[in-house]
Structure formats: C-alpha cells, structure tokens
Amino acid sequence: MVKAVKGVVVECDPSVKQIILGLNERGQFIIEDLDDTHVFVDASCIEQLRVDIDEILNENTYNVEEPK
Amino acid sequence: MSKFQTSIHEYLETLPLQTFNRLYQKPATCLAIFRLLPPLGKQIIMSSLYVDTPIPVDDMKLWFKGKTGLAKHKEAMKRLQALHIFSEERGNYTMNTIFVEQFRNALTGGGNSQSFGLATSTPDKHHVDVAFLDDYATKQWEAILHFMVGTTEGRPPCKGVLNLLGRSGLMTGGPDTIPQSDNMDARDYASQMARHDFGVPKITRKGFQFLLQDINTQVWAFLLQYLNMAESLNMDLVEVLTFFFQLGSLELGNDYSSETLTPTQTHLLEDLKAYGIVYQRKRGSRRFYPTRLATTLTSGTPVMLGSHTNAAKHSAAASRKTEEEEEDDHGFIIMETNYRMYAYTVVDQIRLWEIEKNRLRPTATWLYSQFNRQQDFDGTLEYASELGVVLWSNPKKRQMCIKTEGHQAVGNYIRKMILRNKEQAQQHRQQHVASVGT
Numbered sequence: 001m002v003k004a005v006k007g008v009v010v011e012c013d014p015s016v017k018q019i020i021l022g023l024n025e026r027g028q029f030i031i032e033d034l035d036d037t038h039v040f041v042d043a044s045c046i047e048q049l050r051v052d053i054d055e056i057l058n059e060n061t062y063n064v065e066e067p068k
Numbered sequence: 069m070s071k072f073q074t075s076i077h078e079y080l081e082t083l084p085l086q087t088f089n090r091l092y093q094k095p096a097t098c099l100a101i102f103r104l105l106p107p108l109g110k111q112i113i114m115s116s117l118y119v120d121t122p123i124p125v126d127d128m129k130l131w132f133k134g135k136t137g138l139a140k141h142k143e144a145m146k147r148l149q150a151l152h153i154f155s156e157e158r159g160n161y162t163m164n165t166i167f168v169e170q171f172r173n174a175l176t177g178g179g180n181s182q183s184f185g186l187a188t189s190t191p192d193k194h195h196v197d198v199a200f201l202d203d204y205a206t207k208q209w210e211a212i213l214h215f216m217v218g219t220t221e222g223r224p225p226c227k228g229v230l231n232l233l234g235r236s237g238l239m240t241g242g243p244d245t246i247p248q249s250d251n252m253d254a255r256d257y258a259s260q261m262a263r264h265d266f267g268v269p270k271i272t273r274k275g276f277q278f279l280l281q282d283i284n285t286q287v288w289a290f291l292l293q294y295l296n297m298a299e300s301l302n303m304d305l306v307e308v309l310t311f312f313f314q315l316g317s318l319e320l321g322n323d324y325s326s327e328t329l330t331p332t333q334t335h336l337l338e339d340l341k342a343y344g345i346v347y348q349r350k351r352g353s354r355r356f357y358p359t360r361l362a363t364t365l366t367s368g369t370p371v372m373l374g375s376h377t378n379a380a381k382h383s384a385a386a387s388r389k390t391e392e393e394e395e396d397d398h399g400f401i402i403m404e405t406n407y408r409m410y411a412y413t414v415v416d417q418i419r420l421w422e423i424e425k426n427r428l429r430p431t432a433t434w435l436y437s438q439f440n441r442q443q444d445f446d447g448t449l450e451y452a453s454e455l456g457v458v459l460w461s462n463p464k465k466r467q468m469c470i471k472t473e474g475h476q477a478v479g480n481y482i483r484k485m486i487l488r489n490k491e492q493a494q495q496h497r498q499q500h501v502a503s504v505g506t
Contacts, residue, residue, distance in 0.1 A: 002439055002440075004434045005435045007435060009431050009435070010431075016427050035462065057427070
C-alpha cells in the first residue's frame with residue numbers, strides 16, 4: 001500500500017550530509033535517508049539544524065583573534 | 069543571495085498587463101525584452117511571430133520531444149505568459165497583438181523608428197571615440213565602487229548616486245542617523261539625507277554582496293532600484309523602462325539626439341551620466357553617447373569593460389608599459405586593519421564561499437513510498453513529472469518526493485490507480501473461478 005509522509009527534503013553537500021547524520025544521533029529527526037546529497041526530515045527541525053551546522057563548520061574555520 | 073533582487077526578469081514579471089501593453093508599443097522595447105529571454109523562449113516567439121491564427125497547445129507540444137523537452141516547453145511558456153507575450157485560452161496560445169505588430173516592426177525596420185534613438189544628423193565637433201567612452205564609463209562606475217569600500221580618490225559621487233546607494237540599502241550613514249523605513253517617500257528620504265549631510269556612509273552587508281556581482285548585474289541592480297524610486301517620485305514607469313531598453317539598442321561610438329527625449333527622460337539622462345551609462349559633454353548638450361554599460365544592458369553577455377579598456381591601453385601604451393602598471397590592470401585587494409578583506413576583482417572565488425555558506429537547501433515535500441509494483445511507481449512518477457512536481461526520486465527504492473502543491477493531484481492519481489488495480493484483480497479472480505467451474 002502506498003504511503004505518503006509530510007516533511008522537508010534537504011539537499012546538501014555529502015560532507016554536510018555526514019554532519020547531519022551525526023546530529024541525528026543526538027535527536028532523531030531524520031525520517032528517511034534518501035541518498036548522499038538528500039535527506040528527508042521532520043519540518044520542525046530545520047532552523048535548529050541550520051544553527052547546529054553553522055556552529056560545527058565555524059569551529060573548523062580559522063578565526064583571527066580579537067586584539068586585546 | 070536571494071534577498072538581492074537583481075534580475076530585470078523578476079522585476080518585469082511583477083508588472084500588470086496594462087503596463088506591458090504600453091511598453092510593447094515601442095519596437096525597441098519588444099526587441100530588448102526578446103533579447104533578454106533564454107534561447108528557447110526566443111525560438112518559440114520566432115516560430116509563432118508570423119502565424120496569424122492562435123496556436124493549439126497540443127500542436128505546439130509536438131515541437132518538443134520527450135519528457136525533458138515538454139518540461140522545458142512548460143517552463144518557457146510560463147515565462148512568456150508572465151511577460152504577457154503569450155496568453156493561453158481554451159486550449160490555444162494567442163500572442164499579444166501589440167507585441168506582434170511592434171516586434172515585426174523592430175525586425176523589419178517599420179513603424180516608429182525613433183524608439184531606437186534618433187541618430188544626430190550633423191557631425192559632432194567634439195566627437196569622442198570608443199576608447200574614450202570605455203575609459204569614462206570605467207572611471208564613473210569604479211568611482212561608485214571605490215566610494216562604497218571607502219577608497220575614494222577624487223571627489224565623492226554626486227548626490228543622486230549617494231541617494232540611490234542609501235535608499236537601496238547598499239550603504240548607510242550609520243545605524244542611527246538615517247531611519248530606514250520602507251514606506252518612506254523618496255523626497256522625504258532625500259531631505260533627511262540632506263539634513264544629516266549623509267554623515268559618514270558605511271557599506272552594508274547587502275553592499276558587500278553587491279560588490280561581488282558582475283558589472284552587468286550591478287548596473288541592472290542600480291537601474292532596478294532607480295525604477296523603485298521612480299515610482300515613488302511619480303515618474304512614469306513606462307517612460308523610464310522604455311528609455312533603459314532604448315539605451316540597450318543603441319550603438320556604441322555613435323551619438324544620439326537628446327532633443328526627442330521627454331522631460332522625464334531628460335531628467336533620467338542626467339542621473340545616468342553620473343553612473344557612467346551615458347556620456348554627455350555638458351549639461352543641456354543636444355547629443356549624448358551611450359557607453360558600453362548601456363549597450364550591453366540587454367545583450368546578456370558580460371560587459372568585459374575592464375578587459376576591453378585594458379586591451380586598448382595595452383595597444384596604445386605597450387611600449388612604455390612597466391610591470392607595475394601591468395599589476396595595476398589586474399585589479400587589487402584592499403586590506404583594512406580590522407582584518408576584513410574587501411575585494412571585487414576575485415569575484416569567482418568569493419562567490420564560491422558565498423555558496424558554501426548557503427549549505428542547506430530545504431523544500432517542503434511529501435515522501436511517497438511502499439509502491440507494491442514497479443509499474444505503479446513508474447506510472448506515478450511519469451504523471452508527477454508531467455506536472456513538474458517531482459523533487460527527488462529513486463526507482464530502485466520506489467520512493468519519490470513530491471512538492472506540496474502537487475500532493476493532491478498525485479494522491480488522487482494513486483487512489484484511482486489502486487482502485488483500478490483492485491477491479492482488475494477481481495475480474496481476473498472471477499474469470500479464474502469461472503474457468504475452474506467449467
């Protein structure tokens with residue numbers, strides 16, 4: 001029987017996709033892992049997901065220290 | 069970058085039919101809008117232009133092959149309908165009669181030729197050449213960009229430019245000095261700015277994004293902002309747009325009469341001089357020259373202003389060129405002590421970072437799965453593709469993501485399909501029972 005589920009399909013780079021999979025272990029929001037660059041998630045998680053990903057990627061970015 | 073409305077298409081598509089009908093009265097405008105279209109749109113117009121009866125939708129579909137062809141057809145027609153070039157009624161495509169008439173005029177040289185600008189009949193005593201115009205356009209435009217990043221060499225741009233920079237949100241006079249309000253009249257804003265004497269203008273986030281665009285996009289962004297302002301200044305939108313499009317059809321290196329321009333357009337000419345889009349020797353002069361910034365407005369090709377002038381400079385001064393000068397030609401990076409880097413000549417790399425920043429592309433959707441049979445999945449996918457509502461699909465897993473607007477139609481299709489399958493199965497069983505019975 002065909003099933004239809006409402007949600008959000010997120011398109012992203014494979015690297016970002018891996019981060020999303022990592023985040024999913026903390027709180028389960030992925031409904032279906034589609035492929036390397038697509039993941040189907042619960043609509044309510046998008047904003048938090050953006051914040052989390054920015055945070056993680058910014059940690060890996062070189063920052064010039066503020067002069068004291 | 070989505071906040072940054074730069075496309076003339078997006079702007080045009082917001083205009084009502086009446087405005088289009090007035091715009092299309094000028095052959096130059098018809099040609100300009102045609103030139104701005106993607107190749108398929110042009111192809112459809114050219115194929116239909118001399119067909120005097122409405123074209124049945126089904127007939128036009130025959131021009132396209134396969135699913136991908138039809139999808140492209142649909143997209144192209146959507147665009148043409150938004151521009152009111154075509155309309156669809158009772159299964160027929162009809163072309164806008166004003167557009168047809170004036171576009172034919174544009175192609176055959178009939179009708180009111182003044183819409184392509186009136187070339188002056190007498191030679192200019194102070195004639196200027198293409199190299200001069202390129203140099204002039206570059207200087208004027210670069211002066212604006214330099215002003216934005218705070219490296220003005222000469223005097224700051226004129227008030228009209230400052231006003232536009234402030235009003236478009238590309239620069240501010242500091243967060244508190246000028247209140248930013250969307251519903252403020254342009255006149256109010258100008259007087260506000262005059263009162264504050266613009267303070268020390270600072271580049272905004274939007275301004276940075278502006279610097280990263282190519283020059284053609286920048287010019288259009290400026291002109292679009294001008295259009296928004298024109299509306300609030302009660303300037304006639306159609307006259308302004310007509311003039312922009314006319315500029316796009318003028319020939320570089322020729323001079324044109326400014327005497328046939330309407331008062332609105334004369335006013336416009338003054339402002340466009342400040343951006344380097346046109347050149348006029350002195351205010352009130354009877355002739356003006358379009359620069360390369362103007363003549364490439366509707367050509368869809370990159371302006372290559374810098375490289376052209378560079379080439380000209382190279383040929384003129386090849387012998388006395390020092391290495392230093394050569395460095396100069398290739399652009400520069402300006403460093404400030406707060407470690408921010410401003411650059412507008414290494415655009416490609418920076419654009420990549422910008423794209424990288426936009427890491428997630430979410431779309432609301434319905435995920436369909438658990439199709440019993442492959443043919444059920446394939447049929448549904450084909451149906452949904454025709455509607456143009458498929459976001460993602462995987463035939464092996466029998467899964468597809470459908471845009472929310474397509475959910476109802478696809479859902480109905482599946483319900484009917486299941487019902488049909490059941491009926492067939494039942495018939496099959498009855499036949500089976502019957503055959504066993506005998």
